[in-house]
Amino acid sequence: MPHLLNGHSAIDIGLQDRGLQYGDGLFETIAVRRGRLEFWQQHMQRLQAGCRRLQIPCPDSRLLLAEARHLLQGRSEAVIKIIVTRGEGGRGYRAPEYTLARPNRIVSLYDWPDHPAANQRAGVAARICTTALGINPALAGIKHLNRLEQVLARSEWDDAHIHEGLMLDVHGHLIEATMSNVFFIKAGTLYTPDLANCGVAGIMRDVILDIARSGHIPCDIGHFSRADLEAADELFICNSLIGIWPLKQLEQYSFPAGPLTHQIINALDRARHEHAGHENI
Amino acid sequence: MPHLLNGHSAIDIGLQDRGLQYGDGLFETIAVRRGRLEFWQQHMQRLQAGCRRLQIPCPDSRLLLAEARHLLQGRSEAVIKIIVTRGEGGRGYRAPEYTLARPNRIVSLYDWPDHPAANQRAGVAARICTTALGINPALAGIKHLNRLEQVLARSEWDDAHIHEGLMLDVHGHLIEATMSNVFFIKAGTLYTPDLANCGVAGIMRDVILDIARSGHIPCDIGHFSRADLEAADELFICNSLIGIWPLKQLEQYSFPAGPLTHQIINALDRARHEHAGHENI
Structure with missing residues (x-):
């Protein structure tokens, strides 16, 4: 390296x-x-x-x-x-x-981390971490080097079949996952947590929000609970390296890698090909 | 170095x-x-x-x-x-x-940082920081390397006459100062914040709590607000290097370096001389 x-x-x-x-x-x-x-x-x-x-x-x-x-x-x-x-x-x-x-x-x-292509097609399993994210608006959103919360959360499991751990803040609001941001879909609307109090505002999260806006997919950024997740139609995580992975399993709940998730994955593939924002423009 | x-x-x-x-x-x-x-x-x-x-x-x-x-x-x-x-x-x-x-x-x-002896005798001035401490029981108490909150709080002032900045948590509870723990005295009782949710459990804080207990000074560890501080009779900060510094000024409020603070300073001097817990026992 x-x-x-x-x-x-x-x-x-x-x-x-x-x-x-x-x-x-x-x-x-x-x-x-x-x-x-x-x-x-x-x-x-x-x-x-x-x-x-x-x-x-x-x-x-x-x-x-x-x-x-x-x-x-x-x-x-x-x-x-x-x-x-x-x-x-x-x-x-x-x-x-x-x-x-x-x-x-x-x-x-x-x-380059060679993740199986099936992660994007069929989705992965995730859990909900017990390590909570502290509330701190002064540090929220930026990708700073104080990452002990993520280290502790990631240490909660070593089952290779579980790919990510979702994190709630100390008030029980869904915020993000240890290394990715979280979206869910309910009745055709795309939801993702507000990051004003904690969490990292991922680049891929922004790209997806832009894709949704230009595709006229209704979006809601707000405060959501574990119950909102469990009642979702579709669920996915994203970051700059993995792109989008549907979540097919979260604790005891199963989710389909549904149509809206795949619509967004396809739009993301096009955005990546179009080089928007890449360094050589 | x-x-x-x-x-x-x-x-x-x-x-x-x-x-x-x-x-x-x-x-x-x-x-x-x-x-x-x-x-x-x-x-x-x-x-x-x-x-x-x-x-x-x-x-x-x-x-x-x-x-x-x-x-x-x-x-x-x-x-x-x-x-x-x-x-x-x-x-x-x-x-x-x-x-x-x-x-x-x-x-x-x-x-060794050569602080003026007057800091201990006559006390120093402090302010209250606007940077709040996030709530995180998983990291509270220990002296870990995620210190951006302290760095941001310490960057709030550069007036050399102000020696410390007191920090509240996001709920407005007094927790500590950027590099020290905080005590206050009211009607003969010694108070210091509970650190179960955030803050560093300083060694000097523990030494002072032991001194108070063996000197039969009533102690209360709990949740306190800015108003409790402002109504205090005496106020001091402590850490391993400075020992104890009375706070003579906090924002617009003045405090005497009162008798109970000096009683504890004297007891701390004796504890240091007695080598209790030092390495060569």
């Missing part, structure tokens, strides 16, 4: 980096398919929004793109992960002044 | 370390005074409790002690910071199996 740290090939980072000391940074996980960095512009916009929120100077996206391409060396399928930390600092939470900050940027190349 | 990584002198750590990738780890900050690692046993107990909670194999405390002493080289006043991460892992939140985990331990030496 090759990495570039601030443009230079590296395997290590300084022990004083605030990413390690406090999780003081952000990341993006980007699918590379057919040689293209999918939805690059959207990933850069979220990274910039996260940097604004944390007041970390954001690296130039052209620099990041050049570094990602350098690592890819023409590979057609892969994963690029970008981490931006606030850089080195002394002991103590106080961050260096914005104009003096020297953020560290890490661009890493990983193999 | 010298560091030992797994016993070896180091300045860097692997980019794949889950401490950097996810904040997947814990830390302790230990005061070294008169050549002794103060309250070493208590720090080790909290580290072990945190490792149990996160299911990270905890390094042997004798090894950590030997490494801390190696860095100290007889220095009498300093700070030792210990970080334990889950070690390296692939991309993805799933942790390596417990028996296969190879945690990384980092022992770092920092200079």
